[in-house]
Amino acid sequence: MTVPYRTLGKTLGAGFALFALAACGGENGASVSSEQESKVLPGGGTVKEMVEKRHEAMEDIGDSFKTISDQLKSGSPDLEAIKGSAALIAEHAPNVGDWFPAETSPALGVDTDALATIWERPEEFAAIAAKFETAAGELNTAAQTGDVEAIGAAFKATGGQCKACHDDFREDD
Template sequence: MKKPLAAILLFTLCSSAVMAKSAFTDAADSVQYRQSAFQLIRHNMVDIGDMVKGEVNYDAARVAKRATALATLTTLPWEAFTVPGAEQGGGDAKAAIWQNLQDFTSRGEKLAADAQLLKTAADSGDQAEIRKAFGSFARNCKACHDDYKN
């Protein structure tokens, strides 16, 4: 009796997962998701930036932890811009994102690649390499804000 019930439950769960088209319930949910991801990116970026600029004591372990987080976090927000109606969901995103979505998503991919380079530099512990990688990461981030964020 337990095997048929388990099979039915497994089928139901798998069917639901296959039928789900998006992790987001609606456009507003996608906005909340991407804003949360960007907030976490900002937090980790600012912490590294403060250490690179000498505004707080440099802590190699903390830089490595933040860079590792950025390597993951920078892969997250982009799918939330492709949800149907996402451009109507609100937030600080300019309409230019959806008018040039390919450029925008390629910049997101570049940011994620820059974050990986920053993680590699942080793992090496070489402060000069960290500073260089962080500079590239920060410039890419700012350039996208200049074009795509209100």
């Protein structure tokens, strides 16, 4: 297939060749993706289900984190809202590492914002996931005491780990 494309490119111009390649790549991407996404994982459930599950869990974490942020910014933080949100983040945090089986990499055609760097640099990813778990635990501990200053400090530390992971392992928004 390489030769005909090259010939076409020479005959009809680079623009046409690029268009033909792009169209072809798109079709391949779609079929590889759906085939990979229906694969069953060793731990049960399909690739697609795992990607959906982590998407929802991350959204939960994001919503809870925003609640804490909003409360800290308000003049009179609602401690109950902060406690519930911090507990939810701390509940999810130990599981983050399990949401990224190798079968769910975008390198295999899976539709996800997770970057292939997760599986290229697994030790770095695991290290950040572990730091995040620690930070989220500390945030939860601080939240349950109701000490707003301690909550603020732990909130910042946790946010640093969200950012560290997203910077290297998640597609930019």
